[in-house]
Amino acid sequence: MSTLDPAAIFRQEAQELLEQLEQALLDLEHAPDDDDLINSAFRALHTVKGSGAMFGFDAVAAFTHHVETAFDLVRKGKVAPSRALIAVGLAAKDHMRLLIEAPDLAETADGDAILQSLKQIVGGPPASTAAAETAPEPEDAPQSTSPEGTSTWRIRFRLARDAMAMGTNPLLLLDELRGLGVATVVARTEGVPALEEMAATECHLAWDVVLTTSRPRTAIEEVFMFVIDDMELSIDAIGRTSEGRRIGEILVDRGDVAQRAVDAAVAAQMPLGTLLVKSGEVSPDTLAAALAEQQHVRTGLGAGAGPSALPGNPQGGAKGAAKGADSIRVPAERLDELMDRVGELVIVQSRLSQVAASSNDVEVKAIAEEIERLAHELRDTTMGVRTVPIGSLFGRFRRLVHDLANELGKRIELVTVGEETELDKTVIERLNDPLIHLIRNAIDHGLEAPEGRAAAGKPAAGRITLTACHAGAEVMVSISDDGRGLDRARIQSRAEDQGLVPPGAKLSDAELFQLIFEPGFSTAKEVTSLSGRGVGMDVVKRAIEGLRGKIDIASTPGEGTRLTLRLPLTLAIIDGLLVRVGTGRYALPLSAVEECVELSAEEDARSRGRSFLNIRGDLVPFLRLRELFQVSEPPDRYQKAVIVSFGGRRVGLVVDQVIGNHQTVIKSLSKLHADVETFAGATILGDGAVALILDIANLVKLGMAYENRFKAAS
Structure with a gap:
């Protein structure tokens, strides 16, 4: 079983984070006051x-540190999020x-120039990618303890x-704090209600x-960065003078008890902690936390005061009962392999159904029906796993635009x-590539200049406008401007010049507009860096087909253009209509079938x-598949x-x-x-025989050619 190496895991996560960053920056250009x-x-x-x-x-971390520093100033309101x-x-x-993806190429890129521009915008001395700036020591940092x-x-x-x-795991926060140095943790349970x-x-x-850590206060604050707005948090420095303090002084300093209560307890000549708990001035958890702090400071780095030895600490820390994540990352090839197995299962289930149909055993028929139901559910579930929201594709085009x-x-x-619409x-x-070309075309040819x-x-x-929605077994994706x-006149003129249509031909809008997908067809008056060479739209059509x-x-002239792509939900398994021509069997995609009519002799x-x-x-118009496939057996x-x-x-x-x-x-x-354009693929039938899947697009094109010849003759 293959596993991803740590570098590959980081690259995948970084790709998602960089996409999130890009989307946030593009949105920020239109909503500069949006704190979110x-x-x-x-x-x-x-x-x-x-x-x-x-x-x-390390190079990524060093470079990103400077960019993060600049956006921290934006976050704190010290710098405005300008277009620059x-x-x-x-x-x-x-x-x-x-x-991340090509470090060797990155060496030739001028990252320092980017950081220089960044520094000029936000202010401050120029930065270098060689090393990250050292964070300044906070003003309230204590005198360091040993070491x-x-x-x-x-x-x-x-x-x-x-x-x-809302998805926050407090055990992970505690683990992050432990990662900063040596930590003593005590859980306080006084706020826990009755069961x-x-x-x-x-x-x-x-x-x-x-x-106890060598990191600055900001490193501690960053642990709580995502939850700090809705929580209670205090971070206080403990100086070296705290090393010899008694428990009463610590409790007063922490604000857990008033000085008068400590004085009264001392006057009673009883153990201070016991008396304060007995009198209700502090809870047992609060006392345990103060004792843990006292022990931590006395031992310098907390040696001997491990979390598991402290009262009130659940299971000694975050490693006890953390639940698994509610989602996992699965390599794409595993999903493809799973889909192949489901496809084989569907074939075997079809064979079982055929065996059951010819059997008189009621129990076999019942088992076959149950297996068929489970196979269909497994197919639908697996197809659902393979589908992803089309918003992940739409988001890539914002930077392009x-x-x-x-x-x-x-x-x-x-x-x-319709970004939530799911597709295989x-x-x-x-x-991705066809949509990029259509969007570039709409921007270059469709949208006028500001003065226009x-x-x-x-x-x-x-x-x-990019739109997606489900329509039965298809997904409709449209690009409109x-x-x-x-x-229309220019398209027809160029089509006649290139011999695509006879001069003066009467074509409907749908027929005429389809000509822009012909190889080499272009109405551009000049070649630009974006378009005009007559290549691309035919490639788009081939990719979609x-x-x-x-x-x-x-x-509509003066109002805009809409291109609508009709796409299947999946490319792996489809519902088909099985037909026979002579002794051969063929499958047609059921989504393309409108009706069946009888054709008598x-x-x-x-x-x-x-x-x-x-x-x-x-x-x-209709095609006799017997003639197309040269079948010698007599027809039914x-x-x-x-x-x-x-x-x-339509074609029959x-x-x-x-x-x-x-x-x-x-x-x-x-x-x-x-x-071979007549067939789109093949499938295995229940009896093990192979049936070819008919390519509806090419058959319809062939039928239209018959129709055009008939119209020309008449």
Whole structure:
């Protein structure tokens, strides 16, 4: 079983944190007064710095330290989050990614120049990536105790009542404090209610910690950075003079008891702690915490005063009962392997169902039905594991839009809708490049320059909208803009010049707009760094069709253009319609099937030479798959026509028999058959035979060619 090495784990986590940082910076440009965005950026920087140092990425930690310092000034309100600062922050994020993913290339990049720009914006002396600045000693730092260079601090904290419900683990906070030096921890239970009044999700404990460390006070504050707004926290220095103090002095200094109570207890000539607890002046936990502090200070670094020996400490610390995380990171290849196994299970289940259907044993039939139900549930669950929100893809384009807007001198607003829509991870990975090209095209060709928008009475800022939603077994992803729209006359003129359509051809908008996906087609008047060479849109169409998807275009002059991608939920398992042509069996994606109609021998004879069906008044071209596949066996007396649709067009496929629904596990064809356009893949049937999966897009295209020839002849 393969495991990720620590460096790989850090790279994965850092990638997520850098994406979080980028999103926060881009949002901050539009909402500079949003404290949550500032804190989000700061937390991402802080975590990258800490994790980088932990995993040995010292260059990352050193560089990030300076960026974090700058955003700490923003967080404290000393520096405004200007556009210049955000631009440098984005450049710093890019350099951090380079330091993590390609350190050799990062050496040639000028990280010092980024930090110099950062220092000029926030003020202060120039920084260097060679080493992080040494944190200044706080004003209230005590005289160091033994050994030289360390300080002792008293830390008292109580988390918000709902802290654990919100995901905070106090044991991890205690572990972080222990990681700073030698710590003595005591849990205080005086706030714990009676059992019948206790809520399991609420935090009722408080903790007293005495910490001896060489780190500054800021390091302690950083431990509580994510929860500090909703908790009670005090951090007090304990000087060397505390070493010989008695328990009463410590209790008074901590504020746990008044001096008069201590004086009264001393006058009673009884053990001070016992008397104070007996009189109710302090709780047993408070006394235990004071005794632990006394012992910690006396022993210099707390030797001999281990947490497990202290009263009131649960299980000696954080290693006792920490619960596992509610999510885990799984390598993608394991999910692919799991999906393959589920696919094989579906095939075996199909074979079992066939055996059960031919058996008279009621028990076998019942078991087959139960196995079928479980296999379907396992398939759906596994497909759910493979799906990820499309928002993870949409988020990548915000930086693209930001940079292109600056490059072209346009103001552009990116709006995303339906980010929670889930899609197969493989589809999302292969969708990235096509969407990048479509967005670049919309920005370059679709959106007007500011003066053009002003002349058209539009807002100065153009809008690009990304939308995703489920539609049955498909996901609809649309890219729309509020720009000038497609120029119908120019598209037709260029299409005629390139011989794509005959001169003066009457084409609908849908037919005409599809021509922009032809290889080499471009209406750009000049070639730019973004577009104009006539390459790209045909690649986009091939990529989408490779995902078994399709593209629709709608455009209104002066109002904008919308491109809609129709994509399958998954590429691994689909519901199919199994048909027979001669002795061969074939599968059609069920999502493309509209209906099945009977084609009698008489209708078949009448339609020869025309190949059209009258479906409720609409003429639908059809293909005789027997002729296409060159089947020599005689046809069935009553053939069936399966009406399928793709891209708004319909075509009929004439088959000998419609067998029924079938769980289709898609297997790719070999490289030898990669150029066979009629088939999209193959599947294994329940009896072990192989059935080819028909490529609906190419069959519809073939049917349209028949229709065009018929129209031309008439």
